[in-house]
Amino acid sequence: MAYQLLKFALGREYKEPRFFRDCQTPKKSYDAVIIGGGGHGLAAAYYLAKDHGITNVAVLERGYIGGGNTGRNTTIVRSNYLTPDGVSFYDASVKLFEGLSTELDINLFYSNRGHFTLAHSESAMRTMRWRAEVNKHVGVKSRVVGTDEISRACPQLDISCSGKAPIQGALYHEPGSIARHDAVAWGYARGADSMGVEIFQNTEVQGIDVKDGRVQGVHTSRGYIATGKVLSAVAGFTPRVCKMVNLQTPIVIHPLQACVSEPMKPWLDTILVSGSLHVYVSQSSRGELVMGSSLDPYEVHSTRSTFDFVEGLTSHIVDMFPFLSNVKIVRQWAGMADITPDFAPIMGNTPVRGFYLDAGWGTWGFKATPISGKTMAYTMANDRPHELIHSFRMSRFEEYELTGEKGAASVGH
Amino acid sequence: MKLLECPMNGVRPLSEFLFGGEYREMPDPDGSDDYEWAGYVHYRDNAPGVKKEWWYHGPSGTWFIAERNTLTDEVLKTYLFGKDPSGKDQTGSKPNKNQTTGTEQSI
Numbered sequence: 001m002a003y004q005l006l007k008f009a010l011g012r013e014y015k016e017p018r019f020f021r022d023c024q025t026p027k028k029s030y031d032a033v034i035i036g037g038g039g040h041g042l043a044a045a046y047y048l049a050k051d052h053g054i055t056n057v058a059v060l061e062r063g064y065i066g067g068g069n070t071g072r073n074t075t076i077v078r079s080n081y082l083t084p085d086g087v088s089f090y091d092a093s094v095k096l097f098e099g100l101s102t103e104l105d106i107n108l109f110y111s112n113r114g115h116f117t118l119a120h121s122e123s124a125m126r127t128m129r130w131r132a133e134v135n136k137h138v139g140v141k142s143r144v145v146g147t148d149e150i151s152r153a154c155p156q157l158d159i160s161c162s163g164k165a166p167i168q169g170a171l172y173h174e175p176g177s178i179a180r181h182d183a184v185a186w187g188y189a190r191g192a193d194s195m196g197v198e199i200f201q202n203t204e205v206q207g208i209d210v211k212d213g214r215v216q217g218v219h220t221s222r223g224y225i226a227t228g229k230v231l232s233a234v235a236g237f238t239p240r241v242c243k244m245v246n247l248q249t250p251i252v253i254h255p256l257q258a259c260v261s262e263p264m265k266p267w268l269d270t271i272l273v274s275g276s277l278h279v280y281v282s283q284s285s286r287g288e289l290v291m292g293s294s295l296d297p298y299e300v301h302s303t304r305s306t307f308d309f310v311e312g313l314t315s316h317i318v319d320m321f322p323f324l325s326n327v328k329i330v331r332q333w334a335g336m337a338d339i340t341p342d343f344a345p346i347m348g349n350t351p352v353r354g355f356y357l358d359a360g361w362g363t364w365g366f367k368a369t370p371i372s373g374k375t376m377a378y379t380m381a382n383d384r385p386h387e388l389i390h391s392f393r394m395s396r397f398e399e400y401e402l403t404g405e406k407g408a409a410s411v412g413h
Numbered sequence: 414m415k416l417l418e419c420p421m422n423g424v425r426p427l428s429e430f431l432f433g434g435e436y437r438e439m440p441d442p443d444g445s446d447d448y449e450w451a452g453y454v455h456y457r458d459n460a461p462g463v464k465k466e467w468w469y470h471g472p473s474g475t476w477f478i479a480e481r482n483t484l485t486d487e488v489l490k491t492y493l494f495g496k497d498p499s500g501k502d503q504t505g506s507k508p509n510k511n512q513t514t515g516t517e518q519s520i
Contacts, residue, residue, distance in 0.1 A: 239459040248456035252434075253483075298432030300486045301461035308414070308428075341455065398451035 019186055020193035023200050029226035030058045030198075032380055033218055034233060035205050035241060037061025038070040039181070039366065040358050041233035042188035043373020044380070045197045051374065052381035055196035058227075059189075060203045060220060062237075066185030069235045072303075072335035073366040074258050074280060074292040075181045076271055078115050080142045080173035082131050085391040086344060086405045087138045089371060092388060094175050096370035104187030108179045109285050115176020116150055118274040120165040128171040141174040153270050162319040165276055176271050178282050178290075184369055208244040208355070215245070215354035229380055231356045233372075236301065236336020238359040245352045250397055251338045251360055254295040255302065257309040259332035261324075263287030277316040288330070291317060295337060295363065303334045337362045342402035347376065347392040348385035356380055357394060419470040420477050420493050433467030435459075436478060463489060 008014070032048060034041045037059050048054045061067075077097050079090035101108045119125045128144050135142035146169050147159050160166045189199055200222060207219035208230060217226040232241045236253050268283040278294040293313040296306070310332055318325050339362040340346060346360035358376045361368070375386035385393060391403055415427040440453050461484035468479045468491070478497070480489040492498055 240461070243458065243460045248452070248458055250455040250457070252457075252459055253461075299435075299459075299464075299466075299483050301484045302486065304486070306415075397455040398448055400447070400451065 019190040020199050023198045024222075026058055026198070026200060026203075026220070026222055026225050029217070031056040031227070032229040032231065033057070033225055033227045034059045034231045035218070036068070036231075036233040036235070036237075037065040037185070037189070037199060037201065038068045038233065038235065039066065039185045039188065039369035040070075040235075040361070040372050040376070041231065042185055042192055042199075043369050044231055044233060044358065044376040045192040045199075045373075046188045046195075047374045047377035048380060049192055049195035049197055051377055054377075054381055057192075057197045058225060059192070059197060059199045060205055060218070061199070061201045062204045064201050065189050065199065066182040069335040069337070069361070069365055070185045070369070071182045072256075072258065072333055073181055074282070074290050075178045075284070075366060076115070076176065076280065076282065077110075077179055077367040078173055078176040078271075079140050079367075080115065080117065080131055080135050080171060080176070081405060082127075082134060083344075083391075083403055083405050084134055084138055085403060087135055087140055089388050089392075090367060091138065091140050093368050093371035094177075096374065097177070097179065097367075100184070100187070100370060104191050106183055106187040106190070108183050108187065110177055110179045111285065112175065112177045113269060113271050113282065114153065115173040115271040116145075116153065116273065117171040117173070118150070118167050118272065118276075119169050119171070120161070120167055120274065120276040122168070124276060125168050128169065131171055135173070143172055145170050145172045154268065154272065156267060156321055156323065157272070158320060158322055161277065162322060164319055165274075178271065178284070180285075181366055184366075188369075188373070205241065205244070208241075210245050210352055210355075213351070213353055215352060228354050229356070230354060231358060231376060231380060233358040233376070235338050235359070235361055235365065238338050238357075239301075242357075242359075245350075245355050247350055247352060247355070247357075249346060249357075249359070249394070250341050251346070252299050253301050253336050254298070254339050255300050255304065255334040256292070256295050256337040256363055257305060257313075257332060257334040258290070258292040259310055259313065259329050260284070260291070261289040262328045262330050264289070264327070272320070274316070274320070277319065279313065279316045279320065281317065281320075289317075289324075289327075295339065296334075301336060303336060305332045305334050339363075341397075342405055344403040344405040345372070345389075345392050346394050347372065347389040348379055348394065349383070350394055360392075417468070417479070417488060418491050419473070419475055420491050420496070421475045422470060422473055425470065429471055431469040431471060433469055433476065436465040436467055 079094045081087045132142045132144050204221040209216040271282040273280040281291045340360040375389045378386040479491045
């Protein structure tokens with residue numbers, strides 16, 4: 001061991017094995033092109049290769065992989081949604097997540113914590129009971145608990161929230177977990193790459209060629225690529241990509257901000273969410289409190305941060321945990337959330353043949369990474385939507401069949 | 414704190430305002446089919462750029478129009494509906510066939 005270490009220290013090169021090839025020049029054509037090298041796009045590439053044997057695939061990423069909303073969320077994985085369609089979909093994702101570290105051979109730091117959605121009013125309790133019943137019906141472990149059980153799980157929590165919004169109870173969701181989000185993107189990238197998928201970073205899509213209602217190819221900063229199938233998995237950039245194929249969507253972009261505290265010794269074991277106080281908080285394996293709040297109140301296509309956000313969020317955190325008043329915030333950031341009117345994603349085929357959409361992920365995208373990849377890969381390979389995503393189809397808006405999902409983060413009741 | 418100019422009350426902190434979404438032309442409810450109506454309710458371009466938007470000043474109950482760049486979050490001008498100072502009172506980025514030219518649009 002000592003000899004190895006000495007040899008390494010005296011060596012001139014410190015070569016780490018690459019996770020995926022450093023692709024620079026795309027081929028003239030691919031069977032499928034995926035725009036967006038975040039978790040969703042890379043997962044779709046991985047399952048296209050693994051489940052459907054389609055390996056002649058290029059993933060195009062404008063920046064670096066996992067640098068968008070994949071690396072900007074608060075890493076919570078759960079399935080305690082409100083509509084049966086939503087619960088089944090996210091439950092399938094949680095199950096994939098549970099085996100993902102092994103499948104991708106990468107430590108995702110997947111940590112099962114249990115997830116409390118706090119209710120501060122009678123009407124919130126009613127929604128919790130509703131969600132619990134829907135969850136149980138679909139076979140997901142969620143139940144309504146009283147303040148005694150919340151206090152046992154988190155004795156540091158001030159149940160009265162400094163007298164401002166006394167907690168009445170909570171929806172407890174046992175499978176609720178956190179994971180290292182960027183590792184999910186890296187794991188999927190390595191898996192896809194090893195099966196032949198090519199990943200191009202620093203590659204911007206500048207246009208999409210459509211003829212007779214059919215996708216012909218994409219114009220990129222690395223030249224033209226011919227392809228019959230394009231998946232857009234670009235979250236906050238969805239309106240810009242959709243404009244390239246003249247597609248209008250109900251998506252509106254709002255920044256979603258988050259921040260972390262300085263690291264502390266472990267004290268918060270569970271994940272706590274309060275819809276009324278607009279707070280979600282968990283403690284990462286590094287000891288930082290990871291905190292998020294509601295969406296910024298108006299449309300902006302930018303990842304700027306605001307002081308208003310930190311001020312509002314921390315005042316609520318201190319209501320819940322008065323002893324944190326001296327703890328410092330060390331980092332804040334924002335992502336562009338693509339919000340839909342019914343708080344459910346838009347997935348599947350579009351009126352443009354060969355153009356597939358994986359969008360509208362708003363504040364609920366990270367937890368869906370594996371299942372969205374799997375179902376979108378199925379949809380692209382068979383050119384028909386997977387049954388799990390039927391209710392998320394884009395045409396639901398003109399058919400007046402919105403989902404009514406209100407279990408999403410940052411949605412008040 | 415970010416500021417916004419209300420056409421009735423002058424410059425106020427942004428926290429006094431509510432965002433009302435992009436201004437869109439309503440098609441004739443009697444003359445449009447379900448598909449057209451769904452388009453009006455849901456579908457929009459929403460790519461970043463200068464947009465004409467509804468804003469609401471809460472304390473005084475004033476709805477007004479702001480022209481704002483949604484990429485840079487810069488407000489170019491604010492005015493009461495139908496009182497565009499440039500006089501051309503054109504609506505949103507996508508005029509539709511029902512658009513009238515004057516200020517007598519139904520909203």
